[in-house]
Amino acid sequence: MNAPILRTFVAYVEDKPGVLNRIASLFRRRNYNIVSLNVGRTHEEGVSRMTFQMEADDDSAMRIEANLYKMVNVLSIEDLTQVQRVVRDLALIKVAATPERRGEVLQLVDIFRARAVDVSPETLTVEITGDQDKIQGMVNALRPFGILEMVQTGTVSMSRGPQGRAAQVAHSPSGTPQASRLVAAE
Amino acid sequence: MEPAHSNPSTDPSAGRPTAEPRQLTGSEILWDALVNLGVDVVFGYPGGAIMPAYDAMIKYPIHHVLVRHEQGAAHMADGYARVSGRVGVCVATSGPGATNLITGIATAMMDSTPMVAITGQVPSGLIGSDAFQETDITGVALPVTKHSFLVTRPEDIAQALKEAFYIANSGRKGPVLVDITKDAQQKSCLYSFDASPVKLPGYRPEPELVPGSIQQAAAMIAAAKQPVLFCGHGVIQGNATEELLALIDKTKIPVAATLLGLGGFPATHPHALGMMGMHGEAWVNQAIQESDLLIAVGMRFDDRVTGNLKTYAPNAKKIHIELDTAEINKNVRVDLPLVGDCKAILRQLLPAVKAPSIEAWLAHIGDMKGESAVIDIQELPDNGKLYAAHVIHDLWKLTDGKAIVVTDVGQHQMWEAQYYKHDFPRRLVTSGGLGTMGFALPAGIGAKFGKKDAEVWVIAGDGGVQMTAAELTTIAQEGIKVNLAIINNGYLGMVRQWQQFFYGGRYVATPMKSPDFVKLADAHGLLGLRATTRAEVNEAVKRARAHDGAVVIDFRVEQEDSVYPMVPAGADLHDMIRRPKREATEHNPIYETGEDK
Numbered sequence: 001m002n003a004p005i006l007r008t009f010v011a012y013v014e015d016k017p018g019v020l021n022r023i024a025s026l027f028r029r030r031n032y033n034i035v036s037l038n039v040g041r042t043h044e045e046g047v048s049r050m051t052f053q054m055e056a057d058d059d060s061a062m063r064i065e066a067n068l069y070k071m072v073n074v075l076s077i078e079d080l081t082q083v084q085r086v087v088r089d090l091a092l093i094k095v096a097a098t099p100e101r102r103g104e105v106l107q108l109v110d111i112f113r114a115r116a117v118d119v120s121p122e123t124l125t126v127e128i129t130g131d132q133d134k135i136q137g138m139v140n141a142l143r144p145f146g147i148l149e150m151v152q153t154g155t156v157s158m159s160r161g162p163q164g165r166a167a168q169v170a171h172s173p174s175g176t177p178q179a180s181r182l183v184a185a186e
Numbered sequence: 187m188e189p190a191h192s193n194p195s196t197d198p199s200a201g202r203p204t205a206e207p208r209q210l211t212g213s214e215i216l217w218d219a220l221v222n223l224g225v226d227v228v229f230g231y232p233g234g235a236i237m238p239a240y241d242a243m244i245k246y247p248i249h250h251v252l253v254r255h256e257q258g259a260a261h262m263a264d265g266y267a268r269v270s271g272r273v274g275v276c277v278a279t280s281g282p283g284a285t286n287l288i289t290g291i292a293t294a295m296m297d298s299t300p301m302v303a304i305t306g307q308v309p310s311g312l313i314g315s316d317a318f319q320e321t322d323i324t325g326v327a328l329p330v331t332k333h334s335f336l337v338t339r340p341e342d343i344a345q346a347l348k349e350a351f352y353i354a355n356s357g358r359k360g361p362v363l364v365d366i367t368k369d370a371q372q373k374s375c376l377y378s379f380d381a382s383p384v385k386l387p388g389y390r391p392e393p394e395l396v397p398g399s400i401q402q403a404a405a406m407i408a409a410a411k412q413p414v415l416f417c418g419h420g421v422i423q424g425n426a427t428e429e430l431l432a433l434i435d436k437t438k439i440p441v442a443a444t445l446l447g448l449g450g451f452p453a454t455h456p457h458a459l460g461m462m463g464m465h466g467e468a469w470v471n472q473a474i475q476e477s478d479l480l481i482a483v484g485m486r487f488d489d490r491v492t493g494n495l496k497t498y499a500p501n502a503k504k505i506h507i508e509l510d511t512a513e514i515n516k517n518v519r520v521d522l523p524l525v526g527d528c529k530a531i532l533r534q535l536l537p538a539v540k541a542p543s544i545e546a547w548l549a550h551i552g553d554m555k556g557e558s559a560v561i562d563i564q565e566l567p568d569n570g571k572l573y574a575a576h577v578i579h580d581l582w583k584l585t586d587g588k589a590i591v592v593t594d595v596g597q598h599q600m601w602e603a604q605y606y607k608h609d610f611p612r613r614l615v616t617s618g619g620l621g622t623m624g625f626a627l628p629a630g631i632g633a634k635f636g637k638k639d640a641e642v643w644v645i646a647g648d649g650g651v652q653m654t655a656a657e658l659t660t661i662a663q664e665g666i667k668v669n670l671a672i673i674n675n676g677y678l679g680m681v682r683q684w685q686q687f688f689y690g691g692r693y694v695a696t697p698m699k700s701p702d703f704v705k706l707a708d709a710h711g712l713l714g715l716r717a718t719t720r721a722e723v724n725e726a727v728k729r730a731r732a733h734d735g736a737v738v739i740d741f742r743v744e745q746e747d748s749v750y751p752m753v754p755a756g757a758d759l760h761d762m763i764r765r766p767k768r769e770a771t772e773h774n775p776i777y778e779t780g781e782d783k
Contacts, residue, residue, distance in 0.1 A: 013388075014387075014388060018324070018336075021325070021328070022328065025328045025329055029329045059515050059519075062514075062515065063512055063515070063516060066510075066511040066512035066514070067512045069390075069511060069512075070358075070510070070511070070512055071388065072333045072353060072386060072388055072389045073388050074388050075387055075388045169387065169388075
């Protein structure tokens with residue numbers, strides 16, 4: 001129960017200057033190592049959503065949540081690790097592909113349900129969405145051709161089922177109370 | 187007992203009739219807002235980027251204490267806050283003025299002191315250009331503040347201050363920085379103070395209790411055979427002394443205190459054990475190790491308190507009453523966390539608890555205490571020299587245990603904790619978490635402003651006092667009576683002690699020459715005294731108390747004396763270095779303080 005596992009957290013934060021810095025500074029100060037981080041706006045004005053992943057055991061996961069919960073600009077924080085969720089990453093991979101080898105690459109792209117989004121006489125750019133396993137699979141398959149450039153968005157995640165908290169945190173004056181859940185007896 | 191000070195910004199009754207909006211400069215808004223927030227004294231130092239604010243200050247009923255170094259301003263605000271329970275305010279200019287505050291801000295952060303630090307910043311158009319005296323102070327201060335604001339428009343100044351005061355003094359308290367650009371101070375806007383409560387959607391300072399947990403705690407207490415309750419800083423900051431007393435009167439559970447918790451529960455109460463931890467008394471640490479239930483109130487299981495975590499109180503169930511969720515299970519795994527305001531939780535707990543049967547346990551602790559006291563009396567080196575313990579014990583007796591004592595960091599701090607018995611909250615001011623040398627003298631000045639009719643004694647070592655000795659001039663300029671007791675042993679004593687114990691006795695960079703402190707006092711127009719024997723201690727303290735003005739006393743104490751008992755860093759809590767055995771059999775009353783009331 002207490003071995004570190006890869007955790008996925010979602011934080012709703014105020015869309016204000018310096019908020020990302022505050023959160024990054026907290027991670028650094030408490031010695032939490034971020035595996036992936038993604039920030040973007042939500043459909044609610046003034047609310048940004050942050051997805052981040054890090055290796056943590058149960059205790060540290062709880063303290064990560066608690067430390068974020070304390071921050072004035074953090075509206076809500078949830079640990080999605082144990083809940084039914086959709087997890088996606090998007091990667092763009094530029095691979096060496098002369099006209100002769102282009103067909104081979106496109107076949108692989110097809111197998112991975114990826115898409116070719118750009119082509120030049122010497123290269124082909126592939127867009128792939130999925131979880132990390134799938135993206136790594138694509139990378140491994142393309143590696144023999146020569147990967148020239150690659151970029152990933154960072155993981156984003158959303159729980160399955162009902163509405164998320166963005167509307168709630170945007171309109172409720174006190175955000176979402178949740179401290180009791182953080183320390184509830186096991 | 188000090189009354190609880192409510193935060194003016196959140197007290198609805200404080201809503202004075204809203205004045206008609208007026209056209210004011212940002213500087214005027216700054217002071218008007220501070221007056222509305224209940225501020226009557228600030229500690230600061232002027233400079234270029236904060237000059238407009240200083241220029242406007244004169245129009246407002248706020249006393250400004252001119253410090254000699256901005257670090258002093260932050261420590262003064264800290265001392266003021268700890269004694270009064272109100273938010274302490276310090277002011278500095280941009281760049282070096284702001285960076286000089288950092289040690290004081292970090293000290294306040296570690297000890298959860300409510301403080302608002304106001305700094306000037308270069309004009310907003312110059313931010314990022316490496317302008318003269320520009321420092322990204324909100325960036326620098328980020329890890330050592332509870333929150334911070336960068337204000338670039340006069341319209342935002344009052345709101346930022348209001349939020350800063352609310353954040354600083356609610357939940358787990360702490361320092362908040364408000365950095366205001368020079369142009370925001372100079373520009374004008376329509377303004378009236380808005381006294382409505384602060385709304386911060388992401389800030390929930392007081393978490394709600396898990397239903398049923400009070401009953402669970404009561405059941406654990408009723409079943410305990412060997413319980414110990416811990417009184418931490420939270421008891422003092424949460425003004426929960428009365429509630430704690432009521433709980434102990436009902437349950438008779440013995441109470442150990444952390445360094446910052448001293449005074450939260452009366453030291454001379456029959457169920458008070460004393461201080462726990464690295465320099466806690468042997469019976470206290472032994473009782474903790476043998477206990478079957480620890481009830482920790484407003485403390486965070488700091489490493490100086492627990493020793494080796496693997497062997498810490500191995501048979502004890504743990505109840506943790508704590509305001510900060512992030513402290514739960516951080517160092518010590520607890521069985522029942524009660525997250526919330528300790529005053530409210532103790533109030534709920536009181537009717538639910540039943541007194542456990544612990545007569546045998548109390549008798550056992552009494553035996554350990556007696557054994558310790560006897561050994562300690564025999565082991566005291568008594569050869570007519572002056573020991574720091576003498577000084578502090580006598581100071582305690584002569585001040586009737588009622589002075590506000592402000593200590594620095596090191597040996598004298600631990601001796602103070604051992605020998606000055608604090609029976610009242612908010613009368614010991616010390617830097618616990620950060621352990622900041624140089625804290626005492628400025629914090630003592632702040633304490634005096636926090637409680638003007640109190641007798642304030644600053645106790646500092648010869649090392650620490652030299653770090654901020656320039657603030658003696660502040661005492662002189664303000665004409666306040668703050669007595670300074672220098673425990674002068676010619677060494678950086680605590681480091682010397684560690685060198686003696688753990689570094690083969692190599693005294694590297696610890697022997698220290700000091701100025702003639704009597705002459706130094708004289709140079710400031712203060713009374714300087716010296717004591718080298720125990721008889722002179724009495725005389726000097728009496729003379730200092732009777733003197734109309736600040737007094738500096740140079741206590742020349744035994745040079746190579748050490749603080750005992752001691753749990754070496756990281757050792758098991760019961761693995762203490764006890765007071766050394768000596769041949770002398772003559773009793774020395776200092777070690778009889780267990781009985782010497």
